[in-house]
Each structure stands twice: as C-alpha cells, then as structure tokens.
Amino acid sequence: xxxxxxxxxxxxxxxxxxxxxxxxxxxxxxxxxxxxxxxxxxxxxxxxxxxxxxxxxxxxxxxxxxxxxxxxxxxxx
Amino acid sequence: xxxxxxxxxxxxxxxxxxxxxxxxxxxxxxxxxxxxxxxxxxxxxxxxxxxxxxxxxxxxxxxxxxxxxxxxxxxxxxxxxxxxxxxxxxxxxxxxxxxxxxxxxxxxxxxxxxxxxxxxxxxxxxxxxxxxxxxxxxxxxxxxxxxxxxxxxxxxxxxxxxxxxxxxxxxxxxx
Numbered sequence: 001x002x003x004x005x006x007x008x009x010x011x012x013x014x015x016x017x018x019x020x021x022x023x024x025x026x027x028x029x030x031x032x033x034x035x036x037x038x039x040x041x042x043x044x045x046x047x048x049x050x051x052x053x054x055x056x057x058x059x060x061x062x063x064x065x066x067x068x069x070x071x072x073x074x075x076x077x
Numbered sequence: 078x079x080x081x082x083x084x085x086x087x088x089x090x091x092x093x094x095x096x097x098x099x100x101x102x103x104x105x106x107x108x109x110x111x112x113x114x115x116x117x118x119x120x121x122x123x124x125x126x127x128x129x130x131x132x133x134x135x136x137x138x139x140x141x142x143x144x145x146x147x148x149x150x151x152x153x154x155x156x157x158x159x160x161x162x163x164x165x166x167x168x169x170x171x172x173x174x175x176x177x178x179x180x181x182x183x184x185x186x187x188x189x190x191x192x193x194x195x196x197x198x199x200x201x202x203x204x205x206x207x208x209x210x211x212x213x214x215x216x217x218x219x220x221x222x223x224x225x226x227x228x229x230x231x232x233x234x235x236x237x238x239x240x241x242x243x244x245x246x247x248x249x250x251x252x
Contacts, residue, residue, distance in 0.1 A: 010238065010241075011237055011238040012234065017219070039245065042245040042248075042249065043241050043242070043245050045245075046213075046241055046244045046245050047213050047241065049190070049194055049248070050198075050209070050214050051213060051214060053190055053191045053194050054191075054194050054198060054210070054213075054214045055102070055106060055214055056105065056106055056109045056115075056118075057102065057105075058101065058102065058105050058119075062115075063101060065119075066097075066101070066119055066122055066123045066126070067094065069123050070093065070123055070126040070127055070130070071090055071093060071094070073127045073130070074089060074090065074093055074127070074130050
C-alpha cells in the first residue's frame with residue numbers, strides 16, 4: 001500500500017471498516033512509514049479529543065423548559 | 078412504539094418524553110454546532126421535537142427514531158441559519174453566527190483544550206462540521222450519519238475524513 005492509498009482509507013482504517021486484507025496492507029505500510037504513522041496518531045487524537053471535550057450539554061433547567069414547551073405544544077395538537 | 082396523533086394523550090406524552098430524553102443531548106449538539114448560539118440551538122431543538130411529534134406517523138421504523146429526529150433537527154438548524162443570514166443587516170451579526178471571528182491563535186493563549194477544539198470545529202465548513210459532530214462527537218455509525226444528512230455513505234465518509242484531516246492540521250501540537 002502507498003501513502004496516498006492509506007490516506008484515502010484512513011477513516012475506514014480508524015473506524016475498523018476495512019476488509020482484513022486491506023487492513024493488513026495498511027498495518028504493513030504504517031510499520032515502515034513514519035509520516036503516515038504520525039498522521040494516523042494525530043487523527044486518532046482528534047477523534048479521541050472530540051468525543052471527550054466537544055460535547056455541549058444542556059442544563060437540567062434548559063432540558064425541563066424545552067420539554068415542557070414541547071409537551072404543551074403537543075397538547076395543542 | 079409507533080406513535081400517532083390518534084394515540085391517547087398520555088401515551089403520546091410518554092412517547093414524546095422518551096424520544097426527548099434519549100435524544101435531546103445529541104439534538105442540542107447538532108443544533109449548537111450549526112447555529113453557535115445556545116438560545117438558537119434551544120429554539121431549534123424545541124421546534125424539531127414539536128415537528129417530530131406532528132410528523133410522527135411518518136416514522137415507519139421505530140428503531141430509526143434517533144436518525145429521524147436528528148435529521149429533522151439538522152434541517153431546522155439550517156433553516157434558522159438561512160433565515161438569519163437573509164435578515165441580518167449588520168455583517169457582525171453573521172460573524173457571530175458563523176463563529177469565524179475567533180481565531181484559534183488567540184485561543185491558544187488561554188491554554189484551554191476544550192476552547193481550542195471548539196475554535197477548530199468552528200472553522201470547519203458546515204457540511205464537514207455536522208458530519209464530524211455526528212460521527213466523532215455523538216459517535217453515531219457512519220450509515221446513520223449518511224441517513225441524517227440525506228447523503229450517500231461515501232459522501233459521508235468523505236466529509237468525516239476531510240473534517241478529521243482539517244482538525245488534525247489545526248490542532249497539530251495540541252494533539
């Protein structure tokens with residue numbers, strides 16, 4: 001596998017969506033290519049950071065307020 | 078449970094409350110990442126659930142309630158954004174909406190990881206941003222992301238891949 005092929009398949013690789021033969025080829029390439037290994041590590045960090053730090057939460061007051069308005073609108077049908 | 082407007086009120090309220098509790102967090106995230114305003118995102122979420130309730134007879138597969146609801150939320154948020162852009166007369170209003178006024182370089186000084194990530198996500202073009210939020214923040218399967226956005230699987234993968242790549246470059250040195 002070449003760098004450009006891996007770049008095109010990186011998302012599927014990270015998501016575990018490659019077929020076994022492609023995955024083996026990707027792993028083999030990564031073992032010998034520092035640049036691709038670094039891109040992979042950076043991309044995995046972005047994914048990990050997003051799931052840990054990018055969620056925006058509603059407060060319990062906001063949740064209650066919106067739900068009560070939605071239910072009230074439902075009552076008006 | 079498939080809910081219809083003909084359902085008894087208690088049953089309808091239970092259905093709606095269940096749908097709300099299970100999905101309001103994800104809906105709010107999607108709405109916020111498009112509008113960049115808590116107040117607007119709350120309005121979008123409220124309107125989306127009201128619309129979902131009124132269109133509930135169109136939900137044929139209860140197992141797809143989440144993607145159906147998030148798809149409604151996504152369209153409501155885009156619609157609000159478009160209407161704001163059409164009515165805004167002061168360009169600074171648009172800066173506030175798109176959030177692009179804030180340069181990540183300024184945020185670096187604050188050394189707050191969440192703020193850095195926020196600023197980098199802000200700078201993504203909307204189609205990439207929403208795909209990224211659904212896949213990597215809400216951690217939905219890519220097939221569901223495609224369903225919510227109303228695009229094909231490969232287009233969804235492409236958007237997620239481009240978003241991840243832009244964020245990787247933007248956050249280099251942080252990650």
